[in-house]
């Protein structure tokens with residue numbers, strides 16, 4: 001009997017969970033990703049702020065599935081999908097036939113119609129971006145140390161973070177700690193504690209998807225760290241020298257983006273209906289509307305929740321969807337029962353001893369939430385060889401206020417901060 005050929009595109013949270021359910025079954029699985037590693041995206045901001053090294057949060061895909069004969073790993077970017085012939089093509093020209101296709105290609109930052117801003121304000125979505133942000137930040141302080149002009153020194157020591165969702169809040173807290181503690185003692189001519197860290201949000205409060213009490217707590221905790229929080233202030237322009245907000249120019253050495261996300265481009269390769277953010281519209285069983293044997297999950301899909309509203313773009317949604325679909329396909333069934341999302345709690349960490357957790361029926365904030373956040377993330381890193389390394393970095397950082405990964409990478413230094 002010829003086993004079913006299942007092609008999964010994307011080895012992020014959703015694709016990986018789906019492939020794991022199919023590992024060791026009689027399905028013939030091809031897992032394609034443009035990277036050779038699975039990335040633990042929620043900790044990228046810690047790479048961008050020198051708390052962790054890239055290898056701490058990335059795990060080779062081939063290593064994860066090495067012992068399963070039915071999983072074939074392919075390094076390549078999918079560039080064409082032919083749903084009539086049931087084939088997909090990757091960038092090196094290879095074509096793969098499928099009986100079932102699963103799309104789990106995630107999302108990317110959206111610059112609200114201003115793609116030209118990306119050059120000046122990257123967001124932490126890939127390891128390369130996180131490393132470039134780290135380089136930009138650390139280079140700005142090196143240049144400030146050498147600057148003779150006071151206005152230029154001030155500009156270089158101003159860091160603007162755009163977007164008050166979890167990414168922006170986590171970045172702002174981590175940058176606040178970096179400047180107040182880790183960098184504080186190491187310069188001779190500048191005092192990094194006097195750096196200006198600005199968090200700019202277009203809406204009236206931080207963390208808009210959380211209850212208001214947690215938004216207020218996050219704002220206060222950031223202000224205690226020295227971060228200036230600016231609410232109801234949409235960014236009007238970003239260029240090499242800084243940002244425009246409310247008709248005023250803020251000169252900045254580093255601008256970090258954490259404002260909006262849109263689905264990865266793969267939806268455009270399908271002749272299927274897309275939502276405004278580029279997400280592929282799927283039914284409650286994750287089947288792509290209007291196509292047979294094609295499924296989409298995670299950030300790239302727009303899935304209706306129990307209340308009819310789309311499910312949020314979260315790792316826990318992608319992972320649960322991957323498990324659900326993988327289990328159904330392992331039984332060689334088309335999933336018939338609808339996917340149900342079980343909210344395990346939404347979280348954002350603000351800094352040492354400060355985090356928020358929203359479990360829907362109750363909320364937790366402060367030290368306990370921070371401890372819970374750390375324990376859960378250590379648990380979620382199961383399978384990462386260097387989990388012990390991450391824990392030891394965190395304990396060391398906590399005790400010493402240090403940041404061990406303060407490396408400026410030469411290849412991405414280029415024209416930084418100018």
Ligand SMILES: Cc1cc2nc3c(=O)[nH]c(=O)nc-3n(C[C@H](O)[C@H](O)[C@H](O)COP(=O)(O)OP(=O)(O)OC[C@H]3O[C@@H](n4cnc5c(N)ncnc54)[C@H](O)[C@@H]3O)c2cc1C
Nearest residue numbers: 010012013014034041042078105106298299313314315318
């Ligand atoms: C900074 C940041 C912090 C976050 N923090 C949290 C958090 O604390 N908790 C939480 O629940 N969620 C968090 N999220 C959201 C979470 O990371 C995403 O919801 C999750 O990664 C989505 O999983 P996915 O499997 O859909 O996509 P991803 O995990 O992004 O994986 C997509 C994969 O597809 C691959 N790919 C893309 N296009 C192609 C192509 N054409 N060909 C081949 N491969 C391709 C990519 O290389 C990638 O490996 C955060 C996101 C960001 C950016």
